[in-house]
Amino acid sequence: MTTEVQSPRQPSVRQLQRLETRRSLAGHAIRLFSEKGFDQTTVEEIAVAAGVSTRTFFLHFPTKAAAAFPDxxxxxxxxxxxxxxxxxxxxxxxxxxxxxxxxxxxxxxxxxxxxxxxxxxxxxxxxxxxxxxxxxxxxxxxxxxxxxxxxxxxxxxxxxxxxxxxxxxxxxxxxxxxxxxxxxxxxxxxxxxxxxxxxxxxxxx
Amino acid sequence: MTTEVQSPRQPSVRQLQRLETRRSLAGHAIRLFSEKGFDQTTVEEIAVAAGVSTRTFFLHFPTKAAAAFPDxxxxxxxxxxxxxxxxxxxxxxxxxxxxxxxxxxxxxxxxxxxxxxxxxxxxxxxxxxxxxxxxxxxxxxxxxxxxxxxxxxxxxxxxxxxxxxxxxxxxxxxxxxxxxxxxxxxxxxxxxxxxxxxxxxxxxx
DNA sequence: GTAATTGGTACAGTGAGTGCAGTTAATACC
DNA sequence: GGTATTAACTGCACTCACTGTACCAATTAC
Structure with a gap:
């Protein structure tokens, strides 16, 4: 048997990429909020900074504010x-x-x-x-x-x-x-x- | 209806109309929120129900939610x-x-x-x-x-x-x-x- | 009576958030 | 190994909350 030994679970390439995207979005969001202020930062800016589309942002966070506290x-x-x-x-x-x-x-x-x-x-x-x-x-x-x-x-x-x-x-x-x-x-x-x-x-x- | 000097100030016609508009907006907002739910109610609906324009709503309340607690x-x-x-x-x-x-x-x-x-x-x-x-x-x-x-x-x-x-x-x-x-x-x-x-x-x- | 003020309007615009129909690449299955 | 499935992501069109600005009409001040 191809024993699926996943006690803590082996992270797949997909999961790692998703995690990395999320981490990047949150990081740039926090940075931009600090630098320019919350209202002066658009979701599009955050997404562009993280190298993804605006739509993707909302696949990771339900609101703009939620990206500030990803954990x-x-x-x-x-x-x-x-x-x-x-x-x-x-x-x-x-x-x-x-x-x-x-x-x-x-x-x-x-x-x-x-x-x-x-x-x-x-x-x-x-x-x-x-x-x-x-x-x-x-x-x-x-x-x-x-x-x-x-x-x-x-x-x-x-x-x-x-x-x-x-x-x-x-x-x-x-x-x-x-x-x-x-x-x-x-x-x-x-x-x-x-x-x-x-x-x-x-x-x- | 003459010379009724109120304690702080005699309400002008303008002030009364403004008060009445505000009261009407809040009333219809609360009613619609209760009847249809908050997300299912648009600011335009509230304004129309109160007989004013959408823009006027935001001259009285800073957000849609604020109309629910006017006092x-x-x-x-x-x-x-x-x-x-x-x-x-x-x-x-x-x-x-x-x-x-x-x-x-x-x-x-x-x-x-x-x-x-x-x-x-x-x-x-x-x-x-x-x-x-x-x-x-x-x-x-x-x-x-x-x-x-x-x-x-x-x-x-x-x-x-x-x-x-x-x-x-x-x-x-x-x-x-x-x-x-x-x-x-x-x-x-x-x-x-x-x-x-x-x-x-x-x-x- | 005229001028300044005020409550409201019309309109155009920004930006958050959603639904949906793809596209590409990783993964499961045989 | 080859095929089918799935998961992350994209593009696009749309709704709606909210704002800036110029404007109108009626009231109030002088």
């Missing part, structure tokens, strides 16, 4: 994975808290570049808010899975997820601008939000 | 006014908390209609998030005015405002769908977030 999907997936895996955790809130705080370390260049771009190109903030909603949904789903699906649990899960993402968004963007220890501030505010003694359950449940 | 500006102004006025308050967080909770009462038909529309027309959620950011900015500005403008105060003000609006957004939308007491859940989570005991006065109005 968003993977990052959400990774976040969900870390939320659900790992050592059996004490309670969902402490797990959420430690995964969030751990995320501050893994800010390779990717997340820093993201916020640098955002502070430079304000028109992308809408796109940023839209991507944040994916995290909110992931967190809400995670909490509901542990708290049950009663009306109150659902409302509470959504409230907590929105609040938590709001805190992270504020500290990441503001701390980047102000040169502050975002992690420390986040840790404190999250501690207050999620219950400082992490073992203590939310009482009205 | 947004006034509502933010009103919110800021209530934040800053009133009896001299103990501390900014308790003031913020009581103004927010008081807002749950004054949800005349306006806010309920807003959320009914949102649950019916998901494409408007981006617009909703955009308008929420005005509240976030107002709250952050308010807190900074009381906490000072040190780097840490700024970060903290933004974190709190984002979190608070996140909680309100979740409870208002989810509670509307689940028929729950949004105010009670909000009160508890805000109490935990803002560090104020739940027994403090909720009335404030």
């Amino acid at each position: 968003h999907g993977e990052r959400v997936e990774d976040f969900v994975l870390r939320l659900n895996s790992g050592t059996p955790f004490v309670n969902p809130l402490s797990q959420l808290r430690s995964v969030l705080l751990a995320g501050f370390d893994t800010t390779s260049p990717s997340r820093l570049a993201r916020y640098a771009l955002l502070s430079k190109v304000p028109e992308l903030r809408d796109e940023d808010a839209r991507t944040d909603r994916d995290y909110e949904e992931a967190i809400a789903e995670f909490l509901e899975r542990h708290w049950g699906h009663s009306a109150e649990a659902v409302v509470r899960a959504n409230a907590v997820s929105n609040a938590v993402i709001g805190v992270v968004r504020a500290t990441l963007s503001a701390a980047g601008a102000q040169g502050l220890d975002a992690r420390a501030v986040t840790a404190e505010i999250l501690g207050r939000l999620l219950g400082t003694p992490l073992e203590e359950p939310l009482h009205s449940m | 947004h500006g006034e509502r933010v102004e009103d919110f800021v006014l209530r934040l800053n006025s009133g009896t001299p308050f103990v501390n900014p967080l308790s003031q913020l908390r009581s103004v927010l909770l008081a807002g749950f009462d004054t949800t005349s038909p306006s806010r309920l209609a807003r959320y009914a529309l949102l649950s019916k027309v998901p494409e408007l959620r981006d617009e909703d998030a955009r308008t929420d950011r005005d509240y976030e900015e107002a709250i952050a500005e308010f807190l900074e005015r009381h906490w000072g403008h040190s780097a840490e105060a700024v970060v903290r003000a933004n974190a709190v405002s984002n979190a608070v609006i996140g909680v309100v957004r979740a409870t208002l939308s989810a509670a509307g769908a689940q028929g729950l007491d949004a105010r009670a859940v909000t009160a508890e989570i805000l109490g935990r977030l803002l560090g104020t005991p739940l027994e403090e006065p909720l009335h404030s109005m």
